[in-house]
Amino acid sequence: EVQLVQSGAEVKKPGESLKISCKGSGYTFTSYWIGWVRQMPGKGLEWMGIIYPGDSDTRYSPSFQGQVSISADKSISTAYLQWSSLKASDTAMYYCARRAGYNYHYFDYWGQGTLVTVSS
Amino acid sequence: QSALTQPASVSGSPGQSITISCTGTSSDVGGYNYVSWYQQHPGKAPKLMIYDVSNRPSGVSNRFSGSKSGNTASLTISGLQAEDEADYYCNSYTSSSTFWVFGGGTKLTVL
Numbered sequence: 001e002v003q004l005v006q007s008g009a010e011v012k013k014p015g016e017s018l019k020i021s022c023k024g025s026g027y028t029f030t031s032y033w034i035g036w037v038r039q040m041p042g043k044g045l046e047w048m049g050i051i052y053p054g055d056s057d058t059r060y061s062p063s064f065q066g067q068v069s070i071s072a073d074k075s076i077s078t079a080y081l082q083w084s085s086l087k088a089s090d091t092a093m094y095y096c097a098r099r100a101g102y103n104y105h106y107f108d109y110w111g112q113g114t115l116v117t118v119s120s
Numbered sequence: 121q122s123a124l125t126q127p128a129s130v131s132g133s134p135g136q137s138i139t140i141s142c143t144g145t146s147s148d149v150g151g152y153n154y155v156s157w158y159q160q161h162p163g164k165a166p167k168l169m170i171y172d173v174s175n176r177p178s179g180v181s182n183r184f185s186g187s188k189s190g191n192t193a194s195l196t197i198s199g200l201q202a203e204d205e206a207d208y209y210c211n212s213y214t215s216s217s218t219f220w221v222f223g224g225g226t227k228l229t230v231l
Binding site: 037044045046047050059061062063095097100104105106107108110111112113 | 152160213221222
């Protein structure tokens with residue numbers, strides 16, 4: 001059974017760093033892109049970026065380029081989303097999702113989400 | 121501002137059919153058959169309902185169907201059930217640097 005399990009909720013202060021994770025299981029982790037999606041409180045879905053764990057090829061949405069960093073450790077089948085200096089506006093639910101295939105354009109499995117709260 | 125335009129809300133009674141539209145441009149919806157739809161219940165992760173315009177993943181009810189005409193894609197839900205009440209998001213591949221874009225989401229209320 002394919003599963004994406006994300007790390008737990010985080011409460012941080014502005015300016016702090018953070019790294020959240022997404023662990024894949026039930027499939028060959030290195031053969032599928034993993035994307036990250038932001039959902040701000042009461043708002044819609046926004047695509048942030050995507051990584052191919054097989055070779056760490058990473059693409060970012062222009063809105064998030066330079067604001068976050070996406071990485072993966074294929075030895076433990078885990079993808080990461082990282083901030084070096086959080087802002088209050090980073091408060092949101094973050095989902096990881098598996099791209100259905102290398103050249104496919106939809107996301108077939110989603111993690112349960114990680115709630116990030118940034119507040120002084 | 122979302123790249124794809126969806127109605128903020130739609131409603132219908134049990135047993136009825138509803139359609140949610142998703143309007144883009146020739147750079148996204150109109151240019152590719154890569155429209156997908158996701159259902160999101162409150163507090164839950166999105167769930168894939170339709171991919172590549174009109175294909176249903178295994179396990180998704182055949183009451184859900186998708187189509188596209190020009191720059192507008194549509195999700196139709198027939199035989200509405202209370203459990204269909206949720207937010208629905210369309211998504212399309214785009215030739216712009218963002219790769220994929222979501223619609224703003226539509227809240228479906230089952231009366």
